[in-house]
Amino acid sequence: MSESDEKLLGRMLEGDEEAFTTLYRRRQGPVYRFALHMSGSAAIAEDVTQEVFLALIENGRRFDGSRGPLLSFLYGIARNRVLRRIGKERAGEPVSEEYAGGENLLDDLTRRETVEQVRRAVLSLPEAYREAVVLCDLQNASYEDVAAALECPVGTVRSRLSRGRAMLAQKLAAHVMRSVS
């Protein structure tokens, strides 16, 4: 059975480089993808991933296991870094579109086109809804873990996710309508 994140962190803080490497390799992917889906930029995602683990090296003792798992702690750091970066660079400007209905999105578009359209639609969401959608639906994190990462109640996560999905539905449907016309 593999060692828990928390145990690896403990060993890492004692100076064990192997523990750090194991922890990094286990968790860099989710952190990178979270930053990528939030920013739409591979360069920002890479910078943020580095900053998150650098923060863990420097301030890992601030992690409090009673407030959530280590991955939520990492998402929390990544979130702050990403918001700071996209606040400066405004990588994904919101797309304003008219809303329309449509039930056959996956049938109408090729999978690849769909995926890229979904990516753009996610990037166009307001940050509060985007982070809920990215963490819950793209990173498959539990509501509790997302609440720990975003430092808000579980109910807030649920409502933001619901609202975010509704906004995505409207944006994607509008795209289908444009494609058809």
Place this chain on the structure above:
Amino acid sequence: MSEERVIEALQALSEQDASREASPDVETRLRVQFQSRRRRRAWRRGTVWGVAAAAMIVFLVVANRKPPAPTLVHEVATQAIAVQPEAVPAVAVKTTKRVRKPVMHPQEVVTDFFPLMDPAPPFERGQLLRVELPASAMQMVGLPVREDRLADTVQADVLVGEEGLPRAIRFVSFELK
């Protein structure tokens, strides 16, 4: 569009990006940072043990030293001859009058305590030891020291816990008041 369709589309995006991750360069840079920090910590620990050893030596020297003889700041001897009443035989009285001149007393000025252990175990009681250290020790806690003064000595108070480990340090200077 239904919520199920949206979730389905999001899953497609998640699956497509599932293998995306940071480049190996990031890991390399982070490992260099990790090693650098580990070296800094080791150096700091070494310095802490050095301070502790110095503190213990000073403590042992002070504990075994005889108390110094009291010294007077200034002493003036005067002689006085008592008035001789007729019925009483004349007696010469020799007195010594000690007069202290006003002096400037050096006043201690101390810095805040800087922790030497990170994280520090619970502290219940300990002992404060006055030690003399090279000024370069001030750099250890981030205090600025001029390059040409690094070899000078400074006084410091080391707070040593019950278990004998140095917990914190503060530096002392003196001002005349």
